[in-house]
Amino acid sequence: MSDALINGLAGAGGGIIAQLITYPLQTVNTRQQTDRDPKKTKRKLGTIEQMCQVVKHEGWERLYGGLTPSLVGTAASQGVYYYFYQVFRNKAETAALKRFNKGNGDGTVGMFSSLLVAAISGCVNVMLTNPIWVVVTRMQTYRKASIKEKPTRSLSNVSEDDVQIAAVEPPPFGTGHAVQEVYDEAGILGFWKGVFPTLIMVSNPSIQFMLYETLLKKLKARRASSVKGKTGVTALEVFLLGAVAKLGATVVTYPLLVVKSRLQARQVTDGDKKLQYKGTLDAILKMIRYEGFYGFYKGMSTKIVQSVLAAAVLFMIKEELVKGARLLLTSNAVSINKGKRPP
Template identity: 30%
Template sequence: MHPLDLLKVKFQVATEEPKGNVGQQIWLALKGIKHNEGWRGLYRGVGPNIAGNASSWGLYFLFYNDLKRRATNNGTGPPLSAGQYLLCSAQASAVTAVITNPIWVVKVRMFTSRADNPTAYRGLWDGFRTIYRSEGIRGLYRGTLLALVGVSNGAVQFMMYEEMKKWGFERKRRRMEREGKAYTASDDHLSNTSYTVMSGGSKLAALTLTYPYQVIRSRMQNTTPVTSTSQNSTIISTIKHTYRNEGPRGFYRGLGTNLVRVLPGTCVTFVCYENLAWLLKRAAARREERAEGSS
């Protein structure tokens, strides 16, 4: 999905409206990059993108599950409410956003520059060094405040996802009771189709509600070097400049491309995560049963 992520950022920082519908915009943009920069141009910045996504998902699930475990007293307490899911998700998102922000700054700048540009970053570590030397630690954390605003995206998504999952488990439990079957830990799993619909629906709703912050963040992070005269040097100036020149539609640049990119990736991530978590849970339960049997 990397080439679509590349296009999303390019559309976000662009000031001119691309021609055609979403499909035509994506095709023409990909074709233009391939013609001007070759196949490698479509994968510019893939290193920072992989590092950012892998670390973000890994850290998020680590913090989120730990917070849920603590909130339910290691699973012995009552089920969490929608508000508690929202709070756990927001806290996990905030910590993850602060830790990974420098990676996203490098990613945005690599996405919006050509590899043959003499000032272009050669990779993630080169980007870190260059930004630190020219802008200091503040340059690496450019857009962090907006990343924290973006906590609402993950919080809304996971709150909706957990509520839909809870509804799915209750529906499955009732069906098994009607059939006279006992609900066991091995049944604590939904179909891949259910996980796909739930993760896609929750992501779609959350992204539509919170998308403008991504456009503002990309435009701020793309500003290099930061000068006092830059129109995108602060959150307020970026918002004013975008609204004055592009109107409300400017805050939704690249939304269609982002939906095409992010929905498949999100669904695959959640389906893989839920299946792996279930398999690990079953393996742990089997180990406990064998330990009890041997004792």
């Protein structure tokens, strides 16, 4: 099994576990990002308060709306990303070694090369998995509300007290409904809504991995100098490094994430033109005009908690899975070689 495949599978496994742990936070955050009513003056609910409101009015299941396609998307995104990241990084390491043999550099992948590798991997990932995330956004922002039954008589002939309005449970909003809604709204191209800001957002994992690899390299170098020959890091250290790297990347790129969510959510087709977005630039200009720069940071505190926790868990689990897989493969190889030895 190749090193790239091991990293791809480990990344997918770590991503799924991190997603399961932090999904309610992600749902609330997506709703905060897509809240585009600039006239709201009521007190803004905190993350926990908003989660409680969703449970109270819509049920526990709405906190996990879109979980199934999200898990598929997470497995696909992390698998694709880590696979191509390792493939491109191996090529970068080979090139760095060749330069070292020629007397240039120290034989390691530099910061710029790490950034480039992460960016290319991110672009491949975005183009392949964007349709999944459009569907997930639709399901996360779907709000379960009762449907009022229309009165059977003309309102002009009866008083308000005579009108009977019954709350009817709406039909469930599943993956198929979300897919159909996106297709009816914009056709096949609708599944690539928000792809432009998402492509720009490859800088998020690029910055994240650049910071992570840089911090990891420094930690290993420091450990090697203090404990001769020992460069290993613990699961807790990987957890903390992943958290710090993701925090830095999230703060820098969060406005793009808000724009992407606005474009991928269900679009307003009638009513206030201020809430209708024709594209990335239109969304940015309207947000600046009607909401101010604050609109680009809606729900940021929730996102920081969710993304930092998810990234830290993902890095920790991925590294442990990679170690376990390599150990297992090494043990199997040793066993096979022992079995081939002549008596």
